Amino acid sequence: MKIAVNAADLDHSRIDGTRIYIKNLLSHFGSLDKESQFLIYHKSEFNPELKFPVFDNYKIIRKPFPLWWTQTRFAWEIFREKPDVLWMPMHSLPHLRSKKTKTVVTIHDLAFKFFPEHFPKKDLRRLNWFTDYAVQNAHKLIAISQSTKNDILKLYPEINAEKIKVIYHGYDKTLYNENISEDQIKKTNTLYKILDTRYIIYVGALQPRKNLDVLVGAFERLKCEKMYEDLNLVIAGDFGWMYEEFLRKTKNIPGIIVTGKFETKDLPALLAGAQAFVLPSLYEGFGLPILEAMACGTPVVAADNSSLGEVTGDAGILYKPNNPEALAVALRKVLENNTLRNQLKERGLARAKNFSWSKCARETLEWLKK
Numbered sequence: 001m002k003i004a005v006n007a008a009d010l011d012h013s014r015i016d017g018t019r020i021y022i023k024n025l026l027s028h029f030g031s032l033d034k035e036s037q038f039l040i041y042h043k044s045e046f047n048p049e050l051k052f053p054v055f056d057n058y059k060i061i062r063k064p065f066p067l068w069w070t071q072t073r074f075a076w077e078i079f080r081e082k083p084d085v086l087w088m089p090m091h092s093l094p095h096l097r098s099k100k101t102k103t104v105v106t107i108h109d110l111a112f113k114f115f116p117e118h119f120p121k122k123d124l125r126r127l128n129w130f131t132d133y134a135v136q137n138a139h140k141l142i143a144i145s146q147s148t149k150n151d152i153l154k155l156y157p158e159i160n161a162e163k164i165k166v167i168y169h170g171y172d173k174t175l176y177n178e179n180i181s182e183d184q185i186k187k188t189n190t191l192y193k194i195l196d197t198r199y200i201i202y203v204g205a206l207q208p209r210k211n212l213d214v215l216v217g218a219f220e221r222l223k224c225e226k227m228y229e230d231l232n233l234v235i236a237g238d239f240g241w242m243y244e245e246f247l248r249k250t251k252n253i254p255g256i257i258v259t260g261k262f263e264t265k266d267l268p269a270l271l272a273g274a275q276a277f278v279l280p281s282l283y284e285g286f287g288l289p290i291l292e293a294m295a296c297g298t299p300v301v302a303a304d305n306s307s308l309g310e311v312t313g314d315a316g317i318l319y320k321p322n323n324p325e326a327l328a329v330a331l332r333k334v335l336e337n338n339t340l341r342n343q344l345k346e347r348g349l350a351r352a353k354n355f356s357w358s359k360c361a362r363e364t365l366e367w368l369k370k
Contacts, residue, residue: 001036001369003029004083004101008042008069009090010050014238015264016205017288018108021144021169021360022089023050028361030055036369039083043069049264070094085368091127093134104368105138107131109285109306110151111209118208118282120241135159142167142367144286147307165367168311169286170357175265176295178349180272188269192234192259199232199257200331201274201298203267203289204281206247206258207240211280211303216250217324218331223255228335231255236262236270271296275341276334279308280327287311291355294348299341301330315347 007026009019029038034057041061054060065073075094078086082098088105097103112119112127119127135141135156141164143149149164189196200219204210212235222228235250238261250256262270271277277293279302290311293300300316302308309318317333320326334341 001085002039002081002083003036003368004039004041004078004081004086006070006074006086006088006090006092007040007046008074010046010052011042011044012050013047014205014240014261015047015049016238017169017286018090019047019050020288021106021108023052024170024172024357025089025361025364026052026058028358029365030058032358032362033057033365033369039081041074041077043073071096087364087368088134088138091131091134093130093138095133102140103138104140104142105134106142106144107135107148107152107285108144109148109283110155111283111285113151113155115209115282118242123241139163140165140367140370142364144169145307145310147310148285165363167360167363167367168355169288169291170355170360171288171291171295171352172357173295176268176271176292176352178272178295178297180268180296184269185273188266189273191266192236192257192262192270194234194257194270194273195232197230197232198275198335199234199273200276200278200335201234201236201270202278202280203271203292204237204279205240206235206237206243208242209282211282211322212246213249214303214322214324214327215278215280216253216256218327219256220253221324221328222331222335231275231335232257234259234270234274236267238262267292268296271298274298276301276331278327278331279303280321281306281308282321284308290316291352295352297345297349299334299344300348301327301334303327313347313351315351316344 038058063073075096079096082100086101086103143166219233232255234257236259271293276299283306287308303321304318305321317330319330
């Protein structure tokens with residue numbers, strides 16, 4: 001079987017969950033299915049941090065083009081090649097394609113449908129146009145959580161539920177684990193100017209949907225209390241969009257450390273050194289940092305919405321969304337109760353074992369070839 005993959009997102013400089021997903025599946029496909037040939041298309045140069053092993057049954061095809069690459073150069077190449085299957089790991093699908101090619105599209109989340117005010121207008125138009133077409137015209141879809149599948153069915157009631165397969169993300173077990181030494185943590189913290197003190201951490205892009213104002217509000221409440229004078233808040237992530245006002249407001253708040261872009265290899269130590277990982281997002285399709293934090297033994301606190309409870313299970317504390325006081329209460333529980341913190345650590349480590357990139361890749365291949 002000839003399977004084509006749009007891997008152009010791996011050329012981007014900013015790393016996010018969707019790009020980690022593509023990289024890790026391509027790191028497994030070639031060994032899991034040695035009989036198929038994989039045609040992997042991109043348009044410029046792979047981000048060095050997103051490179052994957054090139055197996056004997058991989059053909060890397062670089063096709064530069066300046067405008068609307070997916071709908072122009074890539075579409076033409078797919079139409080000409082006529083692979084058996086085309087996997088689009090992002091919300092898009094070429095209009096020009098052969099009827100002989102079966103198409104499968106991964107839908108990561110539909111946040112832009114529910115919170116359009118949190119996206120630049122030009123991106124919103126593009127996201128709506130590409131996603132609407134892909135959902136309605138792909139032969140099959142992959143949803144990265146049951147929550148995402150439910151949202152697809154809610155927003156596109158004409159879609160048959162059997163067309164959508166839920167396939168969960170995994171995590172890199174060689175990178176994220178409980179064997180991170182105190183020396184590693186100390187060196188990494190020094191690198192990112194994190195003082196030798198307690199901290200809570202958020203990991204993800206700086207953008208409005210992540211709801212970081214609520215996290216800052218909860219942190220400020222804690223800092224007013226004597227027992228939390230030494231507490232820091234680490235915001236670890238690259239700059240996404242519409243983040244300028246947030247940076248301006250937090251610039252002079254004591255104890256907040258914004259790392260900006262970090263190297264992936266440093267993230268496990270940043271997580272392992274934290275008293276808690278917090279994900280205050282308004283909406284997530286999956287919430288990969290939850291998995292990575294649990295695998296490092298870091299207690300998880302997350303907003304009770306979208307897929308976050310689905311991923312966390314009983315291994316974290318969920319709080320009422322958009323409520324800084326509710327988040328502060330949840331954080332106090334974790335920070336003040338050693339027994340609870342240890343329970344969350346053990347539950348998180350056990351929960352993380354249910355997820356792996358090899359399982360994700362195997363289930364994805366089965367769906368592509370079915």
